[in-house]
Amino acid sequence: MTEQDKPLRADARRNKARVLEAAEVVLARDGVTASMRAVAQEAGVGLGTIYRHFPTREALHEAILVGRMERLVEDLPALIEAADAGAAFFGFFTDIVTNASRMKAVADALADAGVDVKAGMSEVGAAVRNAVETLLVRAQWAGAVRADLGMPELLALLGAVCLAAERNQWGAELRDRTLEVVFDGCRPRP
Amino acid sequence: MTEQDKPLRADARRNKARVLEAAEVVLARDGVTASMRAVAQEAGVGLGTIYRHFPTREALHEAILVGRMERLVEDLPALIEAADAGAAFFGFFTDIVTNASRMKAVADALADAGVDVKAGMSEVGAAVRNAVETLLVRAQWAGAVRADLGMPELLALLGAVCLAAERNQWGAELRDRTLEVVFDGCRPRP
Amino acid sequence: MTEQDKPLRADARRNKARVLEAAEVVLARDGVTASMRAVAQEAGVGLGTIYRHFPTREALHEAILVGRMERLVEDLPALIEAADAGAAFFGFFTDIVTNASRMKAVADALADAGVDVKAGMSEVGAAVRNAVETLLVRAQWAGAVRADLGMPELLALLGAVCLAAERNQWGAELRDRTLEVVFDGCRPRP
Amino acid sequence: MTEQDKPLRADARRNKARVLEAAEVVLARDGVTASMRAVAQEAGVGLGTIYRHFPTREALHEAILVGRMERLVEDLPALIEAADAGAAFFGFFTDIVTNASRMKAVADALADAGVDVKAGMSEVGAAVRNAVETLLVRAQWAGAVRADLGMPELLALLGAVCLAAERNQWGAELRDRTLEVVFDGCRPRP
DNA sequence: TATGAATGAGTATTCATTCAT
DNA sequence: GATGAATGAATACTCATTCAT
Numbered sequence: 093m094t095e096q097d098k099p100l101r102a103d104a105r106r107n108k109a110r111v112l113e114a115a116e117v118v119l120a121r122d123g124v125t126a127s128m129r130a131v132a133q134e135a136g137v138g139l140g141t142i143y144r145h146f147p148t149r150e151a152l153h154e155a156i157l158v159g160r161m162e163r164l165v166e167d168l169p170a171l172i173e174a175a176d177a178g179a180a181f182f183g184f185f186t187d188i189v190t191n192a193s194r195m196k197a198v199a200d201a202l203a204d205a206g207v208d209v210k211a212g213m214s215e216v217g218a219a220v221r222n223a224v225e226t227l228l229v230r231a232q233w234a235g236a237v238r239a240d241l242g243m244p245e246l247l248a249l250l251g252a253v254c255l256a257a258e259r260n261q262w263g264a265e266l267r268d269r270t271l272e273v274v275f276d277g278c279r280p281r282p
Numbered sequence: 283m284t285e286q287d288k289p290l291r292a293d294a295r296r297n298k299a300r301v302l303e304a305a306e307v308v309l310a311r312d313g314v315t316a317s318m319r320a321v322a323q324e325a326g327v328g329l330g331t332i333y334r335h336f337p338t339r340e341a342l343h344e345a346i347l348v349g350r351m352e353r354l355v356e357d358l359p360a361l362i363e364a365a366d367a368g369a370a371f372f373g374f375f376t377d378i379v380t381n382a383s384r385m386k387a388v389a390d391a392l393a394d395a396g397v398d399v400k401a402g403m404s405e406v407g408a409a410v411r412n413a414v415e416t417l418l419v420r421a422q423w424a425g426a427v428r429a430d431l432g433m434p435e436l437l438a439l440l441g442a443v444c445l446a447a448e449r450n451q452w453g454a455e456l457r458d459r460t461l462e463v464v465f466d467g468c469r470p471r472p
Numbered sequence: 473m474t475e476q477d478k479p480l481r482a483d484a485r486r487n488k489a490r491v492l493e494a495a496e497v498v499l500a501r502d503g504v505t506a507s508m509r510a511v512a513q514e515a516g517v518g519l520g521t522i523y524r525h526f527p528t529r530e531a532l533h534e535a536i537l538v539g540r541m542e543r544l545v546e547d548l549p550a551l552i553e554a555a556d557a558g559a560a561f562f563g564f565f566t567d568i569v570t571n572a573s574r575m576k577a578v579a580d581a582l583a584d585a586g587v588d589v590k591a592g593m594s595e596v597g598a599a600v601r602n603a604v605e606t607l608l609v610r611a612q613w614a615g616a617v618r619a620d621l622g623m624p625e626l627l628a629l630l631g632a633v634c635l636a637a638e639r640n641q642w643g644a645e646l647r648d649r650t651l652e653v654v655f656d657g658c659r660p661r662p
Numbered sequence: 663m664t665e666q667d668k669p670l671r672a673d674a675r676r677n678k679a680r681v682l683e684a685a686e687v688v689l690a691r692d693g694v695t696a697s698m699r700a701v702a703q704e705a706g707v708g709l710g711t712i713y714r715h716f717p718t719r720e721a722l723h724e725a726i727l728v729g730r731m732e733r734l735v736e737d738l739p740a741l742i743e744a745a746d747a748g749a750a751f752f753g754f755f756t757d758i759v760t761n762a763s764r765m766k767a768v769a770d771a772l773a774d775a776g777v778d779v780k781a782g783m784s785e786v787g788a789a790v791r792n793a794v795e796t797l798l799v800r801a802q803w804a805g806a807v808r809a810d811l812g813m814p815e816l817l818a819l820l821g822a823v824c825l826a827a828e829r830n831q832w833g834a835e836l837r838d839r840t841l842e843v844v845f846d847g848c849r850p851r852p
Numbered sequence: 853t854a855t856g857a858a859t860g861a862g863t864a865t866t867c868a869t870t871c872a873t
Numbered sequence: 874g875a876t877g878a879a880t881g882a883a884t885a886c887t888c889a890t891t892c893a894t
Contacts, residue, residue: 104853125315127888138855140892149889245459248446252460255449256442269435270442277467291873294878318864328880330867335878339864481894484857505695507884518859523886625839632826632840636818639825649815650822657847674874697867708876710871719868 108145110135112159115152124153161220164188168223178236181227182275189253189267221247238280249274298335300325302349305342314343351410354378358413368426371417372465379443379457411437428470439464488525490515492539495532500638504533541600544568548603558616561607562655569633569647601627618660629654678715680705682729685722694723731790734758738793748806751797752845759823759837791817808850819844 114135118126128149132139146152167187174180221243228246231237253274257267304325308316318339322329336342357377364370411433418436421427443464447457494515498506508529512519526532547567554560601623608626611617633654637647684705688696698719702709716722737757744750791813798816801807823844827837 107854128890129888132856139857139890140855141853143890144853147890241463242459244456245463248450248452248456248460249463251450252442252446255445256438259445260438260441262438266434266438269432270438273431273435273439273467274464275467276471277463277465281466282471291878293872297879317862319862322881329865330881331879333865337865481857483893487858508886509884512860519886520860520888521858524857527886529885621843622839624836625843628826628830628832628836628840629843631830632822635825635829636822640818640821642818646814646818649812650818653811653815653819653847654844655847656851657843657845661846662852671874677875698869699867702877709869709878710876711874713869714874717869 104145107135107137107141111137111142111145111152112155115156116159119153119156128152161217165219165223168220168227172223172226172230177227177230177234181231181237182278184224184227185250185275186271188250189257189271224250235280237278241278246278294335297325297327297331301327301332301335301342302345305346306349309343309346318342355409355413358410358417362413362416362420367417367420367424371421371427372468374414374417375440375465376461378440379447379461414440425470427468431468436468484525487515487517487521491517491522491525491532492535495536499533499536508532545599545603548600552603552606552610557607557610557614561611561617562658564604564607565630565655566651568630569637569651604630615660617658621658626658674715677705677707677711681707681712681715681722682725685726689723689726698722731787735789735793738790738797742793742796742800747797747800747804751801751807752848754794754797755820755845756841758820759827759841794820805850807848811848816848 111131115131118130118134122130128139128142131152132142135142142152146155168184171180171184224247225243228237228241228243232239232241253270256262262270301321305316305321308321308324312320318332319329321342322332325332332342336345358374361370361374414436415433418427418431418433422429422431443460446452452460491511495506495511498511498514502510508522509519511532512522515522522532526535548564551560551564604626605623608617608621608623612619612621633650636642642650681701685701688701688704692700698709698712701722702712705712712722716725738754741750741754794817795813798807798811798813802809802811823840826832832840
């Protein structure tokens with residue numbers, strides 16, 4: 093049994109979680125240029141502890157991305173089973189945008205549109221894309237979404253709106269009015 | 283009488299332009315964290331030359347913004363006079379997005395929708411917004427754009443698509459397919 | 473509970489001392505414009521180590537001041553108890569001037585006569601002034617110093633001689649001859 | 663006739679004088695670290711003009727020193743001829759200290775006590791020292807100053823008091839009280 | 853294992869000096 | 874002669890990363 097396979101001690105696992113949580117808070121507050129020291133302080137651990145769990149700053153950021161993806165995936169199965177496929181599709185879209193401020197990285201990942209996925213994120217990323225595709229196809233079958241809407245432009249749109257909503261702090265009204273335009277563009281011409 | 287009123291010497295003006303050009307290239311390449319030294323090297327000038335024309339890194343970034351705005355404004359009068367108001371509207375939208383890789387800041391500014399514009403950019407920013415509004419109203423009068431589309435959501439959409447197109451390096455096809463959805467959303471329901 | 477209360481690790485304290493020592497040497501050699509890098513090199517530590525212990529250049533300079541003051545204060549109680557009040561007074565004066573090359577800042581502080589002392593130095597500065605006053609009064613009672621010599625001019629003289637001795641690298645002979653003139657001026661007319 | 667011998671054109675001479683004057687003002691205001699640009703602005707000339715007259719920053723500073731020395735020398739012949747040699751001696755000392763705020767450099771030069779005189783200053787510096795020595799010797803002959811007071815300690819004292827008076831902004835009263843002590847130290851024991 | 857002290861390359865900015873205009 | 878634009882070495886300070894305690 094190599095050292096890599098060893099399960100983490102309880103306190104080590106707890107520390108890893110605290111670091112991740114703190115990193116999300118600090119990145120949200122200070123932006124991508126937030127320092128490792130700031131993360132350590134927020135987490136209440138030493139700098140070395142961060143580096144024990146994440147070998148580089150990049151690795152920590154990537155771990156946050158993966159975490160967000162995983163949380164996203166959790167909600168998907170229920171939506172996929174929903175009766176109203178159109179409502180599920182548009183609702184999912186709206187949910188993501190509404191939470192865009194905590195989803196910047198998700199937006200980034202979605203906007204990547206399948207290219208250039210970072211190592212370690214391929215599985216969960218693929219899971220998300222699969223689920224989105226399922227939502228899309230079901231909504232198209234149900235006639236709620238135009239048949240010629242492809243995944244690339246859907247992901248591109250979703251990513252774009254998330255990015256802008258987070259960056260420019262869209263209010264609820266602006267978000268709803270903007271999404272209404274986008275959704276109308278997604279609906280079949282009558 | 284002050285130095286501000288004096289026109290720059292020919293070589294100084296040339297250098298200032300080179301710095302701005304280089305800064306656009308370097309910012310596009312390295313992101314907002316690009317160093318002043320990198321800009322100086324790209325421009326082929328000394329570090330001091332940058333600081334002669336732009337007292338701080340912030341000032342340089344703002345100058346880039348203003349420059350982009352100004353270039354944008356130059357094309358607007360012709361569009362406003364165009365016969366086909368709908369084509370002018372959608373064409374302008376497409377133009378901006380097509381050049382989005384060099385227009386990140388424009389997107390920011392547009393999306394800001396008039397809020398928190400840096401000093402010195404208010405005028406040109408307002409000019410752009412005015413022109414966009416004219417294009418919108420004319421396109422609505424011509425029946426090419428739905429009547430209930432307001433400026434806030436239009437600017438939000440425009441900003442979002444620009445931001446994403448620049449950030450994720452959309453290819454021509456992805457861009458066109460995505461814009462087609464957005465444009466359909468802007469058109470009146472038949 | 474805070475970091476401030478924690479005692480420094482042994483090596484950290486050693487490094488802090490080395491930095492202070494090196495800073496004294498370098499400031500004496502290069503003047504107040506000495507660079508932080510020069511201090512780091514003299515101390516044999518990295519630049520960052522200096523900044524860990526002293527957040528700014530100003531803070532380092534102030535720490536040197538305080539350190540010198542403290543060393544000065546250590547010697548005072550014994551002098552104040554000395555049998556020969558005149559010898560104690562003139563001896564103290566001579567001691568300070570003799571060490572003037574490492575006491576430039578003390579001179580500044582003394583000459584300031586209580587005005588404009590940096591925060592954190594007021595206490596020790598006041599202690600020095602109190603002790604000097606005690607030495608003076610006792611020497612006057614003992615008839616070794618003229619009764620009309622006040623603290624302001626005493627501190628002014630002390631500061632002046634220290635400043636010049638440090639600045640112009642007085643040799644032992646020049647210092648002694650000069651002090652003899654000053655001391656004669658301090659003695660009562662027979 | 664080489665270029666070096668050519669007398670300066672009237673405007674050039676005027677500019678040189680303006681630069682010197684401005685440099686005195688700026689150095690007094692900003693200290694020795696004052697920038698050449700600040701001097702140029704105060705003088706109302708271009709940077710290049712300064713460098714036409716003074717090849718380096720050092721040269722400018724030295725020129726200021728020489729100028730101050732020269733002004734000092736102008737007053738000396740009258741003092742040397744004065745009837746009361748003691749009054750002349752102490753009066754000269756007081757005058758210098760009184761003007762110490764504009765005499766910092768003089769103080770520096772005097773305090774050098776004959777060592778390390780900068781090139782170009784040797785003549786005027788020597789003139790000053792000669793005159794001071796004459797004042798001293800005459801005062802000693804007149805019995806107003808103790809016979810064992812040598813030039814080195816006299817210059818050292820003078821320099822010290824000037825330095826401190828300028829640095830710590832002595833008021834008139836503090837200056838007079840302090841000088842009284844020094845002068846008493848210079849007088850013969852009765 | 854956890855800590856945080858140490859490191860030093862990298863950043864923005866200033867300023868003496870040169871030289872084209 | 875005068876100007877001020879250009880230069881780039883130098884400075885204070887930050888921060889990702891390593892490693893002794």
